[in-house]
Structure formats: C-alpha cells, structure tokens
Amino acid sequence: MNDNTEEALIAGLPMSKLPSTFRDAVLVLHQLGIQYLWIDSLCIKQDSREEWLREAPRMQQVYGSAAVNIVAAHVxxxxSGLFHTRDPSSIESTICRAEWDDEPTKDYLIWNRKEFDNDYTSAPLTQRGWVFQERLLAPRILHFGKSQVxxxxxxxxxxxSWPYGTSNFSPSSSVSRKDADMIMHGLSLDKLKKTPGGSTDATTQIYHTELWADxxxxxxxxxxxxxxxxxxAMSGVAKVFRQSLHxxxxxxxxxxxxxxxxLLCWRRSVRRNESDIVxxxxxxxxxxxxxxxWASIDGPISYSFLHRGANIGGRSKVLLMEHLAEIINAFTVPLDKxxxxxxxxxxLTIRGRLQPFRLLSAQGANIRFEIGGEVRFSPDSRFIVDALLNENEQLEGMELWALLARCYIVNAGFVDLSFLECIVLRRQDETQNYQRVGIFTTCYGEVDGYEPLHDHVFGVYADEIRTESEGGFIAWFQFAA
Structure with a gap:
C-alpha cells in the first residue's frame, strides 16, 4: 500500500489482482474459518516514514495477538505461492518397532532431521530480521516449507510426516536447547514468569540473561x-522480556x-577465513x-560465557568470574516515544580501570601488543575489531585504551588458566571523547588458587569513563582523569 493504491485497496480489489502468495493465504484462512488477514505491505503505507515509525513498534501486539501466523518459508x-508440486511418498512416516530387554515393545517414528533443518530452521525466510521476531511472538505458526507443512x-x-507431533523436541547438533524451545513454543509471557515475591532466583536470572544473549x-x-x-525489528521481543522479567x-x-x-562484552563473530583485526x-x-x-555494527555478533560455572566445551569450565566495570549511569534517548x-x-558512564593499549603487530593467531607499558607476545590473545576503521587509518601502532571488563579463571583439564577481557577504546578528539573499537582477551597464565589478577595488571584506577553520542557522531567514550 502507498498513496497511489490506498483508495483502491479501501474500495476493494478482486482476488485475481492479488499476488499468488496472498491468494493462497486467503484460501488457507478460509479453510480455517478465520475472517481477517494482516499483511504488512497491504496494511502499512510503504512510502510513509511517519506511518512506519508509528506502526513498526506495534508488531508485538499484531503478531502476539494473532490467531495464527502463516510462514511462506521458501517464497x-x-x-511464488504457498503450494508446490511434490512427491507425496517423500513425506510418508517411517515407523520402526523396537524391542528392548527391560522395556515394553514400542513403535518409533523415524524422521529426516537434516531435511527438517533445511525446511524449517534454515529456510530463506527465517534469515530475515523482521521474520525472526514474528516467529518468536506468534502464539501459533503454520509453516509452509518446501517439502511439507x-x-x-x-x-x-x-x-x-509427524502428524501427532511432540511436546519434547530433541534438538540437532546445529540447534541449541534454548533455540529448540523457541522453535517449538515461541516466546511468551508464560515462559518468562517471575518467582513469587516479584524477584527471580539466581538460576532463573542466569538462564534469561543467556537466553537474551543467545x-x-x-x-x-x-x-x-x-x-x-x-x-x-527486535522491539517486540524486548517488550515481552520487559513485561515478564525486566x-x-x-x-x-x-x-x-x-x-x-x-552484556557489554559482545564481540563481532569471526569466521575461519576472516581476520580478528581486519x-x-x-x-x-x-x-x-x-x-x-551490538546494534551499532552490521553483521553477526556473539557472546562468550556470561557467568561462573559455565561449560566452555569438553571438560573446560569457568571456575571464577569477576566483572570489574561499575556502571554509574546509562541511558538512551528514543527517536520516537x-x-x-x-x-x-x-x-554510558562507567567507573573502572583503564590502561594505554597499543597493537604492535599481528601475524595469524599471534599478536604482539603493549599494555600498561609492558610489551607482550601471546598466541592465546585475541583482539577482535568491531568494524573497519576510517579510510587510510592503520590499527597497528594506533594509541588505544583498554577498559578492563572482567577477569576469569578457566579449568582446562589439569591446569587452571587466568584470562583478562578488555573493551578497547580509541580517543576521538582532544576533548577526551572515546569510541569503542573492539574487545581484547588475553591468557595471563597459570594460577594456583584465586589471586586478584586485575590489581596486578591494572594498577591505574580510572575515575570515570563517559560514553555519549549526539547529532551525526557515532558514539563517544569520554575519560575524565
């Protein structure tokens, strides 16, 4: 819908004038006995920025209150339409009867997990930002895949092929348990309830923090x-979290x-053929x-473990974690209401420890750097840059600052290793404005029990670090000595 088509749509169009996918959706709803259908492109003016700003934040109400959400996964x-020609035999259920020594004989349904991942979890439509939220918020989804519904x-x-369904979904190796829960049931207030008394216990809080990060x-x-x-496009999910937990x-x-x-310790996701530095x-x-x-950059980001006791993989486990930056003040100003x-x-105003940081060289996984006046070379260090610098700027040799975010000790089998993680900043101008550049992690060595590593390495206590952005600037970190 736009200014040119609004009157015609209000007056009514014959079904033949609608695209195939829209006609198929109307047919499906007619069979279900549902009278009304919401299609974004027909219900929101596509050429009106003002209407978009007003309607976009209401998507939680639209999709959260809908009877069912129709997903055209491979359109x-x-x-393209919802319906495709197929071989019906390809979706026939395969039943296997198994006999066990100590268990009664049972029938098991065998299904193609790879086909499910391709058809449902990894379908092209599911890779779109707006659809991510819609799938989470909708109480019911009718998903039209390439092979089946x-x-x-x-x-x-x-x-x-699995008509009786299940309420206990076992995820594949490519689908985490939290994701599997979202795939099965979506995101609802009922699943994010507070404990009696209005507060959440530590385990519940950890779970929901990790769920948000995931x-x-x-x-x-x-x-x-x-x-x-x-x-x-994520505001509806944020509203659900706020109503139930925050x-x-x-x-x-x-x-x-x-x-x-x-949550400040996010990092740009780096693929195997990509460089941390570039x-x-x-x-x-x-x-x-x-x-x-994380919304300040394009592309995927990730979080590493967020709490003590987290399993890293294999037998490695976080024994101790201490967050060292104290949040003094933080707020954002919305563009609309x-x-x-x-x-x-x-x-963002933080009190923490700050040290001069300089990248001297980077060759493959090995980086040589100077921190607090001490030159180090460590194959166990990573400096992941958030985004490309301005044209003609070189990261190596640039004067940077490292804000200590956290330290932790990991049990890696037979040895306990200590790590430091810093948010790396750079000065924007002479008024002590700073901008986040990336995140830096280094292994500081073996430890025998806990020792205050941050006191040993970061001897300078920063009075205040202030981050701010206004007008056309991206973001500022202002350090007050």
Whole structure:
C-alpha cells in the first residue's frame, strides 16, 4: 500500500489482482474459518516514514495477538505461492518397532532431521530480521516449507510426516536447547514468569540473561532490507522480556541496564577465513546506536560465557568470574516515544580501570601488543575489531585504551588458566571523547588458587569513563582523569 493504491485497496480489489502468495493465504484462512488477514505491505503505507515509525513498534501486539501466523518459508517473491508440486511418498512416516530387554515393545517414528533443518530452521525466510521476531511472538505458526507443512504452538510441534507431533523436541547438533524451545513454543509471557515475591532466583536470572544473549546473537546474523530497522525489528521481543522479567529495568539500544556488565562484552563473530583485526564491514554512515551496543555494527555478533560455572566445551569450565566495570549511569534517548525502537543518542558512564593499549603487530593467531607499558607476545590473545576503521587509518601502532571488563579463571583439564577481557577504546578528539573499537582477551597464565589478577595488571584506577553520542557522531567514550 502507498498513496497511489490506498483508495483502491479501501474500495476493494478482486482476488485475481492479488499476488499468488496472498491468494493462497486467503484460501488457507478460509479453510480455517478465520475472517481477517494482516499483511504488512497491504496494511502499512510503504512510502510513509511517519506511518512506519508509528506502526513498526506495534508488531508485538499484531503478531502476539494473532490467531495464527502463516510462514511462506521458501517464497522468493509474492508470486511464488504457498503450494508446490511434490512427491507425496517423500513425506510418508517411517515407523520402526523396537524391542528392548527391560522395556515394553514400542513403535518409533523415524524422521529426516537434516531435511527438517533445511525446511524449517534454515529456510530463506527465517534469515530475515523482521521474520525472526514474528516467529518468536506468534502464539501459533503454520509453516509452509518446501517439502511439507509444519505446525507450532505452545503445546505441540507437528508436521505432515509427524502428524501427532511432540511436546519434547530433541534438538540437532546445529540447534541449541534454548533455540529448540523457541522453535517449538515461541516466546511468551508464560515462559518468562517471575518467582513469587516479584524477584527471580539466581538460576532463573542466569538462564534469561543467556537466553537474551543467545537471541541477540541469532538475530544479528539476520538480513535486513533496511539496516536502520535493526533495533525496531527486535522491539517486540524486548517488550515481552520487559513485561515478564525486566519490569522497571531500562532497555538501552539492545542491552538491559541491570545486566550491562555482562552484556557489554559482545564481540563481532569471526569466521575461519576472516581476520580478528581486519573487519569486513564499516560502521553505518547514519547513526543507529552508541558504539557500546551490538546494534551499532552490521553483521553477526556473539557472546562468550556470561557467568561462573559455565561449560566452555569438553571438560573446560569457568571456575571464577569477576566483572570489574561499575556502571554509574546509562541511558538512551528514543527517536520516537518507544524506548525499545530507534534511538537518537546514548550515554554510558562507567567507573573502572583503564590502561594505554597499543597493537604492535599481528601475524595469524599471534599478536604482539603493549599494555600498561609492558610489551607482550601471546598466541592465546585475541583482539577482535568491531568494524573497519576510517579510510587510510592503520590499527597497528594506533594509541588505544583498554577498559578492563572482567577477569576469569578457566579449568582446562589439569591446569587452571587466568584470562583478562578488555573493551578497547580509541580517543576521538582532544576533548577526551572515546569510541569503542573492539574487545581484547588475553591468557595471563597459570594460577594456583584465586589471586586478584586485575590489581596486578591494572594498577591505574580510572575515575570515570563517559560514553555519549549526539547529532551525526557515532558514539563517544569520554575519560575524565
């Protein structure tokens, strides 16, 4: 819909004038006895920025209140349609009867997990940013895949080849348990309940912090037609979290105020053929979020373990973790009235330890760096840059600053190793404004029991670090000596 087509749509169009996918959706709803259908492109003016800003933050109400959400998973364009020619025998259920010594004989249904991943979890439509939110918020989904139709609601996950479904989904190796839960049941207030008394216990809080980080990581890898939609296309999910868990908390451009010490430690995801030091994307030319937010860059990000006791893989486990940056003040200014959508600027004030940091050289996985006046060479260090620097700028030799974010001790089999993790900043101008550059992690060596590593390495206590962005600037870190 736009200014030119609005009157014709209000007057009514014959079905033959609608694209095939829209006609098929109407047919499906007619069979289900549902009278109304919401299609974004027909219900929101596509050429009105004002209407988009008003309607986009309401998507939680639209999809969260819908009877069912229809997903055309493999549709390339509106004319592709929901229905495809197929061989019916390809989706027939395969039943296997198994006999066990100590168990009664049972019938088991065998299904193709790889086909499911291709058809459901990795379908092209699921890689779109707006669809990520829609799938999480919808109470029920009718998913039209390439090979068959799937059903998902809060109680059941089923398909044509698996008609009786299951309420206990066993994820494949490519699907985490949290993701499997979202695939099966979506995201609802019922699943994010507070404990009696209005507070959550430590285990529940850890789970939901990790769930948010996991969702953000998956969401950041999605594709957007307009990259400026990155925050608003996640606002509905943020509203659900706020209603159930973070009531009274502040949502800050993709991060929660109460969990900032943990959530500030995001990093750009680096593929095997990519360099930690050389990012492949620049920061957006138009301001989107402060540089301390993952939403300030394009492309996927990730979080490492967020709490003590986390399993890293194999037998490695985090024995101790201490977050060392104290949040003094933090806020963002929304572009409109909705503070879960786009922002005009943000301010972050932290008290922590700051040291001069300089990258001297980087060859493969080995980097040579100077921190606090001490030159180090460590194959166990990583400096992951958030985004490409400005043209003609070289990272090596540039004067940077390392803000100590956390230290932790990992049991790696027969030895305990200590690590330091820093948020790396650079000075923007002579007024002590700083911008986040990336994140730096180094192994400081073996330890025998706990010792205050941060006191040994970071002897300078920073009075205050202030981050701010205004106007056309991206984001500022202001350090007050």
């Amino acid at each position: 390339d364009n509106p004319e 799937y059903w998902r609601c809060s109680a059941l996950f089923a398909s044509e 969702l953000v990581a998956k969401y950041s890898s999605c594709k957007f037609t307009k990259n400026e939609d990155k925050l608003v 009531e009274g908390d502040r949502y800050l451009a993709g991060l929660w105020r109460s969990e900032l010490p943990k 990012a492949t994307r620049t920061r957006p030319s138009e301001y989107r979020a402060p540089s301390w937010s 909705d503070d879960t959508a786009q922002v005009s600027h943000g301010v």
